[in-house]
Amino acid sequence: MTDYKALIKEYFRDKSFIQSNIESFNNFMDNEVQKIINETEEIIPTIIPEEAESFRIKFTKITIKKPEVVEADGSRRKLFPMEARLRALTYAATIEVDVSVYVNDIQRESFTIEIGKIPVMIRSKYCHLYNLKEEELLVHDEDPNDFGGYFILNGNERVLIMVEDLLSNKFFIEKENSGPQTYTARVYSERSSYRIPHTMEQTKDGLISLSFTRFRKIPIISVIKALGLVKDQEIVQAISKDKQFDSVFINLVESVDLKTEEDALDFLAKKIGITQTQEQKIERTREQIDKYLLPHLGIDPKDRMIKAYNLCKYIKKFLTIAEGSQAIIDKDHYSNKRLKLSGDLLADLFRVNLRNLIQDILYNFQRLVKRGKFQSIRIIIRNELVTSRIKSAMATGTWVGGRKGVSQNIDRTNALSTLSHLQRVVSLLESTQENFEARALHGTHFGRLCPVETPEGTPIGLRKNLALLCSITKEESFDDKIKKSLISLGLKE
16 A cells, blocks of 8 residues: 555546546437437427328437537637636537428428537537647646536536435335324336336325325225236235235225226226216326336336336335335435436436427427418527527526526635535435434445535535545446346346
8 A cells, every 4th residue: 555646646647536527428418419319209290281191300310519609700610618708608519400301201301400509518528628738728728737527608617516316216115203104115216307206105004005196195906906917816926925914915905896907997087086988087097107107117008017016016025124024225325326417417407408499399380380381390490499498507507307506606716625516416305404314424425425525504414525536337337237247147128
């Protein structure tokens, strides 16, 4: 350990303190933007020109251009960060997308159009300062010791603060000290922009209920039967083959009248107040279940049995812990947390605003068709819609999902306070509530979060900072490795 200084120096020769954040932004620009565009699939308007039988608009490949400035005379040239600071400009990259229009399944129009601008992180791959040497940086009036990792909006330097959140799609059980429930379980099911909380509760008489979206405290067996797992024996087997739980039989007796899938769907329809003809009731309830029940397992009718078996496994885990034969999962363990870096936060923002743009295109298209003035799709794509909304969110810090303070003005008191601000991690918990466990230093923070740097007063322990040698792995690369090794061992997908 005598040469540790040389070792650390060598580590930081290639890596920056904020390497993870820059990689996250690069990944967003390289992969996520295209993925979000692909998610949109085809845009099919409800009102179409009279002479057309079918009409669809398709977004395909995207191109991202490095930041440019357009002068008053219409000339374009490269925009560097220092000029953006001095002239109060936004340092942003233009996103162009290939649009195809199909009328009666024949391609009529094909063009490339700008759909908006996304602010660019300083020193990232899409920044003009990327990989420049010290002398070249000085030519552009930049400080060679500046880490980058922030954005420039209207000349202001803004930082996106990392957000710490509970891991999605994992089943967490808590002991309740008050109220009729003894234990409650939660799972936050996440699929692209959806994040739906599901709550499972058991009352003193042993009945287990499930709550999600419009479904409030629904007997869990009725949901399993509505998914197609109808026979009581099959449900018992799916919950546990070796151990029998008394509570399971109490729950089965409660839903004994629901003999078929239709009975269960009818029961659920009454619970959420759908009043239509029998066929429509069943169809609408099925749609609600497909879309909002555990969407991370799939949203197609073919995924219903997988959801039913998963609910059975949740019941088994819930009852095993409720009976005390297994310890409660520690949700403050850092393996049960995920950090949302700049790339993830921007992906959430871009996804929501792209959806708004599509709604706007549909509205303008249908308005022009009604008037009989429609000529080209090109004129109804408003690129300033996405640009202004992303800029507004990053300038005010108000994010999708009602979160505040995600983006902040960078602290330039001195070099250390700037670095500290770029490394900040904020928890989504309210600082006015007690949450003692969440504020406490956990053993798994070692080497990941700084044990010393946290503010005094109400935000203590909820506002943290990354450790200096901490780096964050990308979830996808990590998941793929595990998946491949499990499939090679014989796991069925």
